Amino acid sequence: MTDVVEIGRGKSGRRAYSLSEIGIVPARRTRDPEEVSIAWQIDAYRLDLPLMASPMDSVVSPATAIAIGRLGGLAVLDVEGLWTRYEDPEPLLAEVTELDDQAATRRLQAMYAEPISEELIGRRIEEIARAGVTTAASLSPQRTARYYKAVVDAGVDILVIRGTTVSAEHVSGRAEPLNLKQFIYELDVPVVVGGCATYAAALHLMRTGAAGVLVGFGGGSGHTTVTVLGVAVPMATAIADVAAARRDYLDESGGRYVHVIADGSMTSSGDIAKALAIGADAVMVGSPLARAAEAPGRGYHWGSEANHTELPRGARVRVGTIGTLQQILHGPSSVPDGSMNLMGALRRTMATAGYSDLKEFQRVEVVVSGSGPPHGRR
Numbered sequence: 565m566t567d568v569v570e571i572g573r574g575k576s577g578r579r580a581y582s583l584s585e586i587g588i589v590p591a592r593r594t595r596d597p598e599e600v601s602i603a604w605q606i607d608a609y610r611l612d613l614p615l616m617a618s619p620m621d622s623v624v625s626p627a628t629a630i631a632i633g634r635l636g637g638l639a640v641l642d643v644e645g646l647w648t649r650y651e652d653p654e655p656l657l658a659e660v661t662e663l664d665d666q667a668a669t670r671r672l673q674a675m676y677a678e679p680i681s682e683e684l685i686g687r688r689i690e691e692i693a694r695a696g697v698t699t700a701a702s703l704s705p706q707r708t709a710r711y712y713k714a715v716v717d718a719g720v721d722i723l724v725i726r727g728t729t730v731s732a733e734h735v736s737g738r739a740e741p742l743n744l745k746q747f748i749y750e751l752d753v754p755v756v757v758g759g760c761a762t763y764a765a766a767l768h769l770m771r772t773g774a775a776g777v778l779v780g781f782g783g784g785s786g787h788t789t790v791t792v793l794g795v796a797v798p799m800a801t802a803i804a805d806v807a808a809a810r811r812d813y814l815d816e817s818g819g820r821y822v823h824v825i826a827d828g829s830m831t832s833s834g835d836i837a838k839a840l841a842i843g844a845d846a847v848m849v850g851s852p853l854a855r856a857a858e859a860p861g862r863g864y865h866w867g868s869e870a871n872h873t874e875l876p877r878g879a880r881v882r883v884g885t886i887g888t889l890q891q892i893l894h895g896p897s898s899v900p901d902g903s904m905n906l907m908g909a910l911r912r913t914m915a916t917a918g919y920s921d922l923k924e925f926q927r928v929e930v931v932v933s934g935s936g937p938p939h940g941r942r
Contacts, residue, residue, distance in 0.1 A: 580801035581932060583829055583838045589929040591918035597911040601921045604846050606823050607754040607775050609698045609721060612636030613893070613907055614840065614922055616825060618850035619702035619726060620868070621645040621657070622861025626691045628889070631858060633697025635893050636907075640700040640724050640848075641688060642868065643715055644707060648685045649678040660880060661862045668880040672866065680707075682714040689718035700756075702726045704868070705742050716753060725757045726778060726827075744772040759827055761797035766809035770822045778848065779806045780828035799829040800842055807843025807926075832902030833909030840910070841917075841928045851881075852903060856889045 567579035604614035617624050617632050617639035624632075625647060629639035646653035656675055663671050685701075692699045701715050702724040715723060725744075748755045758778020760766045769777050779802050781795065806824050814821055826839040827848040836847050854865035863885045869878030887904055891897070895905030902909060919925040 578801075580798040582798040583800050583835050585798075585933055586800045586838045586842065587931045587933055588838060588841050588913060588917060589931055590916050591928070593918040595915040595918060595920060597908070597915040599920065600911045600914045602907060602910055602914070604922060606722070606756075606846070609638075609754075611638055611698065614846035614910075615836075615893075615907070616640055616700070616846060616848040617853050618827070618848050618867070619643075619645070619724065620850055620854070620861075620866065621647070621653075622854045622865045622867075623850055623859060625860040626688050628853075628856075628858055628860065629692045629699070630695040630697055631889050632853070632893075633692070633695065633699075635889060637893065638698055638700055638722070639692075640702045640726075641692065643685055643701045643703050643711055644676075644680060644868065646675065647688050648680050649676070651684070657860050657862065660866070661864050663880070665880075672880065676868075680711065682711065685711065685714040686718040689715065689720050693719045693721075698722070700724055708742055708747070712747075712751070716751070720753060722775070723751070723753050723755050724778075725755060727759065744769070744774075748773040756823075756825065758825070760806065761802040763805040763809045766806040766824075767813055770809060770813040770817075774822060776823035776825050776845075777806060777810075778825050778827040779803050779844065780826060780848075799826065799839070803839055803842045803844050810843075833906045834902050834913075836906055837910050837913040838930070840922060840925060841930055843926050845922065849906075851883050852892060852906060853889065855883050855886045855903065856892050857885055857887065858889050859885075 568576050569579055570576050602614055604611050613636040615637040617637060619640040619642035621642060624639045624641050629641055632639040641647065646656055650656060689699055689701055698721045699719065700722040701720045703711055705725055705727050708725055712723065744757065754775035756776035756778060757769055757774045759780045760769055760777060761779060766777050780799060803824065803826050810822050810824050823845040824843060825846045825848055826844040830836055830839065830847050830849045831851060839847050851865050853859060854861050863882060864880055865883045866880040867878045892904050893907050895908045897904035914925050917928045919928060
């Protein structure tokens with residue numbers, strides 16, 4: 565049953581829900597958290613955690629990609645970021661922390677105007693691969709055709725094509741758009757693509773042969789897409805719709821499973837648990853990891869939307885530093901706000917609901933609360 569609301573005589577809209585309006589219902593049967601598996605496998609790669617680190621320079625460097633990989637997650641390096649434009653981006657990362665809010669966007673635009681080096685692409689990916697962890701790298705749809713060969717030749721395991729909104733039917737009168745279906749078919753590595761937020765868009769992306777689909781518009785805590793473009797779909801509804809597309813595509817394709825990865829709105833361990841309960845196979849996390857002592861952003865967080873040359877749709881935001889990557893992912897936690905021991909909290913949620921693995925957990929009962937959390941909607 566679809567809840568359609570009349571906006572006025574000439575327009576109606578479907579009621580959609582954010583993660584803050586969803587609650588997970590405990591079951592009559594519970595388990596020990598230690599007996600719960602949160603392992604996730606995409607294509608040939610089995611990971612201890614259902615977590616990808618967002619391709620943002622404030623979160624992922626070669627060093628943090630290795631650290632996150634060793635902790636069980638999958639970090640995605642931004643191939644269009646500072647690490648592939650500068651031999652040593654550390655002075656620039658330090659400078660970002662000193663900028664005032666007025667100057668930050670203009671300076672970020674200037675930093676990211678430096679050309680991308682294919683040699684640096686290869687060196688960064690090879691550095692991560694040598695550490696023995698699964699490697700992933702991200703390109704925007706506009707630059708995929710130009711740089712994908714350098715990424716693949718360097719030995720990447722998973723390629724992520726990520727934009728604010730990615731469609732399988734982009735129309736352009738200026739240039740030949742990327743043919744996703746042909747591109748993925750000819751590539752030897754699995755591809756994760758997105759974002760999208762509707763059933764139809766997700767189904768089209770799944771038909772391209774993608775191994776995974778990103779749900780959401782990226783950008784995370786610092787994005788201003790809704791303010792600049794007016795584009796927004798509450799995450800809980802978006803995940804549920806894309807999960808429905810995954811189910812129908814599984815039948816349509818005769819058994820091909822496409823992973824649903826929630827990208828955005830993952831600010832706490834509760835958000836992660838709810839995203840998985842609604843139907844996501846994994847989550848892409850930015851700001852919680854930007855608060856790690858090892859994070860390149862040094863307590864600040866920004867995404868690629870913040871440095872767009874013509875229409876920035878993100879801001880540099882201060883998130884602070886609360887602990888190490890180990891503490892944020894696996895604990896122990898010293899705060900009661902869901903910002904640390906993210907994976908320990910997920911295990912406990914699943915145990916409380918009585919489920920032993922992630923696929924089973926997607927069947928958990930949830931409820932909708934129109935008022936959101938006590939402090940209001942987000």
